[in-house]
Amino acid sequence: MDPRVSILVISYNTREETLAALRSVQSETRLPHEIIVVDNASTDGSAEAIAEAFPWLRLLAKSHNLGFAAANNVAAHEARGEYLLLLNPDTVTRHNAVDRLVAFADSTPDARIWTGRTTFSDGRLNPGSCFRRMSLWTLACGAIGLNSLFRGSAIFNSEHYGGWKRDSEREIDIAQGSFFLIRREDWEVLGGFDTAFFMYGEETDLCLRARKQLGARPRFTPAAEIVHLGGASEAVRSDKMVRLLKAKQELITRHFPKWQQPIAAVLLRGWPWSRQAGLRIAARLTGRDSLKTKAATWKEIHDRREEWRDGFS
Structure with a gap:
């Protein structure tokens, strides 16, 4: 049976976090799925540990760091699922989150891109799973510092949807690449990520291109929730x-x-x-x-x- 969803994980010197992420996916996902891991030349033994713990998944161990965008393109090329789910290695899947996100996508096909709710390990909201596209207003608020002074303001921190607790379903502009669902067919039409973006910005570029070329209207659901620690692969x-x-x-x-x-x-x-x-x-x-x-x-x-x-x- 072909998988309904191909789960793509990019590993870079996050051995213990990646192993925990993969264990959580394995225990919390009921849909037919496959997992494809690209290891970006980790020096902490990630590839070896993943191969030993999960000999059944597809592991592509690279000799150099391709970057997040290019590595996801490599993984997507190997995928067979109807959907692609980009999942960060510093995440923990909870309460059948993958199944819930795919079910949400099935029920809202016009969105074409979907994401869910993320929290920190202590249960606090991690608001970074989605955000609004930049504008002159959001950049002005950043330059003046209003978005930091008024983080809870929907006006002064509008790029990060200030004041919204991520507790309701809604249309969004950008889904973060840490928990990012898209139909494989749409990914291929768009050509995947633009590899000029080594890390950061690639999901924004893809969402904006999807809106322009495919009429995408990305959506968020609080029903699919994961823990996202954030920044584990780049501490400086x-x-x-x-x-x-x-x-x-x-x-x-x-x-x-x-x-x-x-x-x-x-x-x-x-x-x-x-x-x-x-x-x-x-x-x-x-x-x-x-x-x-x-x-x-x-x-x-x-x-x-x-x-x-x-x-x-």
Whole structure:
């Protein structure tokens, strides 16, 4: 019997997290499924541990790090399922989440892309499973710092759907790649991820292309829930933010109207500057060393702007 869903996991130096993720998928998924793991040249013994613990799954151990986007394309090429589910290695599947997400997709086919609710390990909401596309307004709120000051505001933190507890089904703009369901046929029509995005931004680009080319209207359901720890494969915050800002600038170049692009680029560059300035002031007022450390990190990100300010150009 062909699998209904092919579950794609990209592993990179997350051995214990990946093993836990795979165990949870195995115990919580009832639908006919297959699991395809691409190991991006991990140095922590991930590939060997996965092969020993799960000899039945498809393991593609690479000799170099392909990046998240390209590795998912490799895994998808091997898939046989009706649906593809991209699942991060730092996740734990709960309460038949994969089955529930596929059932949701079956009932809302026009969405074409689907995701569910994510929490941290302590049960707190992890709001990162979905977000709104960038706009001049969201970039302005980031540059001024309003999205940090008013995280719960649907107006000032609209990119992250501030104020919404992820407790209701709704249409969204972007589904994060950590828990991302799409029909394999649609993935192939779109050509999968654009591999120019090594890490970060690839799911935004795909969702925006799917909306334009296929009329996709991605949807979220709280009925499918996983634990997503977040950031296990990239612990250095400055490196992560440089990658993220580089991807955001590329998304501006590709998906913003021409007349908005110069304004958007200026606003994006203001984000790390405003963060370091605000944290420095807060550190002086409170004397807290932790705030000084955070300010120094944002200064480093700002100082490295030549690495990200032009996107992939």
